Amino acid sequence: MKDTHDALLARVAALEARNATLEAEKCHYQWLAESTTDLISRHARDGTFLYASNAARELLGFEPEELIGISAYQLFHPADLSDLLNKSPQVYYHNGFYQQTYRFRAKSGRYVWFETTSRTRRDPTTGELIDILCVSRDVGRRVRAEAHRERLAQVVESTSDYVLFVGADQHIFSANEAARRQFSLPRENPHAPLARVYTPASLDVLEQIVLPAVARYGSWSGELEMLGRKDHLPVLSVVQAHRGRGAELGHLSLLNHDIRLRKEAEAQARRHQEQIAHANRLATMGVLTSNIAHELNQPLGAIANYASGALLQVQAKPEQPARYLAYPLEQVDQQIQRLAKRLRHIRTFVRKGGTQSRPVALAEVAEAAGSLCQWQYQQARVHLDLVLPATLTPVNADPVALEQVIVNLMLNALEASRRQHDANIVQLSAELQEGNQVALHIDDQGPGVPKAQQAHIFTAFHSTRAEGLGMGLAISRSLMEAMGGQLSVSESPLFCGARFTATLRSVAP
Structure with missing residues (x-):
């Protein structure tokens, strides 16, 4: 009898211990539910809240007790509730588990993006729905990030620029619609090499310059050429490495932006500039007509004199x-050579063509320009002083444009x-400056250029003379910039007039 009583006491003690354990686990699970930042809730079959954890306070602004008795469906956004009731593909279901991303109205009236995983509990005998257990978390940040990425993807897909995505094997694995249409790439898994879209020269640039730069700095931008349907397609390319989590x-x-229109506009602007520069040279030759006549008259006169003398000798002594x-x-031949040289120089000066820079001797170009202007200076009784050091290095310039x-x-x-009545000298000088530059100075004894006008004097149609067109200095600056140089004006440090300085890059001999 005693053994039976002891066994009964042991069973009672074991049952009490088990109940204590269950109670401890229940408290533990209760603590977890109340401590998590996710909203834990239990609902009746009509969606009524039967229980809500403390996270309701932080996520929705409701006290947990305020939600008890309220149907969760009343707080759904109408569009999202329709998806749930109509079993939209956006609502994931598998073996009693539901998952949906939707908008849920907070106490303040604003909607919070929730992702909820639901588990239905049913009576194992009848299959009747007992309740629904839900775990909900705020995914607003993720939804907004996904929406932002989707907007960017739509922009990339709809842009007229050619957007390519390249893998580590330098093969294209994705492209936007413009690129697919231009280069006949399939929408899914194109896996095309870069040689499919870029010219051989641009491929060399990509391999030797672009990819090392991107590996080091993360990005690169510059001009490349792609393979157009009929000819090469100039593009402004931005290459970006994929970095981050x-x-x-x-x-x-x-990202490749088509710059054909810009290139054509630049070419047209260059042609227009060349036409204006050519017209300016023709106008300048009109001003220099008297000098040209003087230059041609001297060799022609000498030729006539020597030819006449030779003819008189033949007539006087035919037997000699x-x-x-x-x-x-010989003298006639020398004069003919000199005349031919002068004619070639004049023809070259007035020729029509674009600037083609190459190493040239600045002193030679300056002396040639001085010879063209010499007759005008003689007529005006103004001395043209050329101070050109013999040690000047060549400069990178187009000789005709520089002249x-x-x-x-x-x-x-x-x-x-x-x-100025007392002005009698203009000096042309040159010097080597820091930064591998050669500066050509022209100093005059005129009235100078006021500082207020120095910023505008190179503007087209701006002239300090009533009869001037205001194009000479504008054209001169354009030509200097086309050769990679500069043209500026300042007060002359030698005289009371102005100093114009043309600066060009020096070329090592």
Whole structure:
């Protein structure tokens, strides 16, 4: 009897211990439900809240007790409730588990994006729905990020730029619609090499310059050429490495903007500038007509004199040996060569064509420009002083364009000197400056250029003379910039007039 009583007491003690354990687990689970930042809730079959954890306070602004008795369906956004009731594909279901991302109205009236996982409990015998257990979390940040990415993806897909995504193997694995249409790429898994879309020259640039730069700095931008349907397609490319969380190593984005219209506009602007510069040279030659006549008249006169002398010798002594005519004929030949050289120079000066920079001797170009202007200076009784050091290094310039600039500046300096009664000299000098630059200075004794006008004097149609068109200096600056140089004006440190300075890059001999 005693053994039976002890066994009964042991069973009672075990049952009490088990109940204590269950109660402890229940308290533990209760503590977990109340401590988690997710909203734990239990609902009746009509969606009525039967229980809500403390997270309701933080997520929705409701006290847990306020939600008891309220149907959760009343707080759904109408569109999202329709998805749930109509079993939209957006509502995931599998073996009694539901998952949906939807908008849920908070106490303040605003909607919070929730992602809820629901589990239905049913009577194992009848299959009748007992209740619904839900775990909900705020996914507003994720939804907004996904919406932002989707908007960006839509922009990328709809842009007219050619957007390519390249893997570590330098093969295209995705492209937007414009690129697919232009380069005949499939929508799904194109896996095309870059040689499919870029020219061989641009592929070399990508391999030798772009990819190393992107690996080091993360991005690169510059001009490349793609393979158009009929000819090469110039593009402004931005290459960006994929970095950050989740990025695949070696993946790149290549954004290519079609710049054909810009290139054509630039080419048209260059042609227009060349036409204006050519017209300016023709106008300058009109001003220099008297000098040209003087230059041609001297060799022609000498040729006539030597030819006349030789003819008189032949008429006076027809029997004399031909060697006696060698000297006058040599002089005639020298004058013809000189005349031909002057004509070639004039023809080159007025030729029509774009600037083509190459290493040239600045002193030679300056002396040639001075010879063109010499007759005008002699007529005006103004001395043109050339101070050109023999140690000057060559400069990178187009000789015809540079000569045009110097002639324009010389004629402007002469015109400025004519306004001053006591002006009698214009100096052209050159010097090597820091930064591998050569500066050509033209100083005059004219009235100078007021500081208020120095910023506008190179503007087209701006002139300090009533009869001036205001194009010479504008064209001169354009030509200097086309050669990679600069043209500026300041007060002359030598005289009371102005100093115009043309600066060009020096070329090591």
